[in-house]
Amino acid sequence: MRITILGCSGGYPAKGGATTGYLLQLSGKNILIDCGSGVISNLFNYVPLEKIDAVILTHLHADHMSDVFVLKYALQMNKQNGLDIHPIPLFCPVTPESVYDQLLNDTNLVVGHINSSTELPLFGATATFFRTNHSVECYGIRIEHEGKVLAFSADALFGPELFPLFQNADVGIMDCGALEKARKPVMLHMTPSECFRLYQECGVKKVVLSHLVPYYSISDVVEEAEMFGPWPYETASINQIYDI
Numbered sequence: 281m282r283i284t285i286l287g288c289s290g291g292y293p294a295k296g297g298a299t300t301g302y303l304l305q306l307s308g309k310n311i312l313i314d315c316g317s318g319v320i321s322n323l324f325n326y327v328p329l330e331k332i333d334a335v336i337l338t339h340l341h342a343d344h345m346s347d348v349f350v351l352k353y354a355l356q357m358n359k360q361n362g363l364d365i366h367p368i369p370l371f372c373p374v375t376p377e378s379v380y381d382q383l384l385n386d387t388n389l390v391v392g393h394i395n396s397s398t399e400l401p402l403f404g405a406t407a408t409f410f411r412t413n414h415s416v417e418c419y420g421i422r423i424e425h426e427g428k429v430l431a432f433s434a435d436a437l438f439g440p441e442l443f444p445l446f447q448n449a450d451v452g453i454m455d456c457g458a459l460e461k462a463r464k465p466v467m468l469h470m471t472p473s474e475c476f477r478l479y480q481e482c483g484v485k486k487v488v489l490s491h492l493v494p495y496y497s498i499s500d501v502v503e504e505a506e507m508f509g510p511w512p513y514e515t516a517s518i519n520q521i522y523d524i
């Protein structure tokens with residue numbers, strides 16, 4: 281498996297960046313996981329429109345799916361212009377309904393829904409989904425292929441429901457959109473120390489701290505992560521590639 285970070289900003293894109301989006305490549309197929317603002321533009325650096333084989337959305341917040349609406353235009357316009365566009369399967373949660381409904385009724389997307397019991401065959405891999413503690417219906421994704429495991433928290437608070445998702449993952453991409461020093465009464469994302477706890481609890485081999493909020497500096501994230509001594513983490517950066 282190869283995973284390419286197309287966007288790793290949380291909430292809104294950093295300057296020249298993009299919000300959440302990952303290109304997963306396996307068995308010669310291209311799977312887009314989340315599709316936030318700026319993701320389609322960056323995707324085209326790697327894969328042309330007609331080579332997208334599937335899209336998975338962890339949840340229907342704009343920073344994870346706003347570019348799907350632009351993808352729909354791209355598919356329509358290129359089809360009208362004679363490009364051989366095949367319908368793309370898109371998997372996502374069914375709520376919030378007001379957003380989900382906008383994804384339907386487009387012949388270029390074939391929308392399927394995911395939930396905690398979904399076991400999705402994915403071109404020789406298997407994707408399983410874990411409901412996370414977030415403000416809307418949201419699923420972390422665990423992808424297993426040829427004995428290797430990629431785990432992605434999507435947006436999540438720290439909690440035991442994440443343990444089976446990350447257990448022994450080769451690469452674990454974690455929502456690190458919060459800082460201990462900016463802890464608030466109500467949190468929506470994990471801090472570096474919570475990501476460390478998840479790493480320790482689950483034996484993740486390599487951790488990628490992602491969903492980085494542009495108004496925090498990377499050095500703040502690193503400073504909190506470094507409090508635990510050496511551990512196998514990196515902060516996410518756009519266009520970083522991991523072969524798993």
Ligand SMILES: [Zn+2]
Binds near residue numbers: 300435
């Ligand atoms: Zn988010």
Ligand SMILES: [Zn+2]
Binds near residue numbers: 339341435
């Ligand atoms: Zn979210």
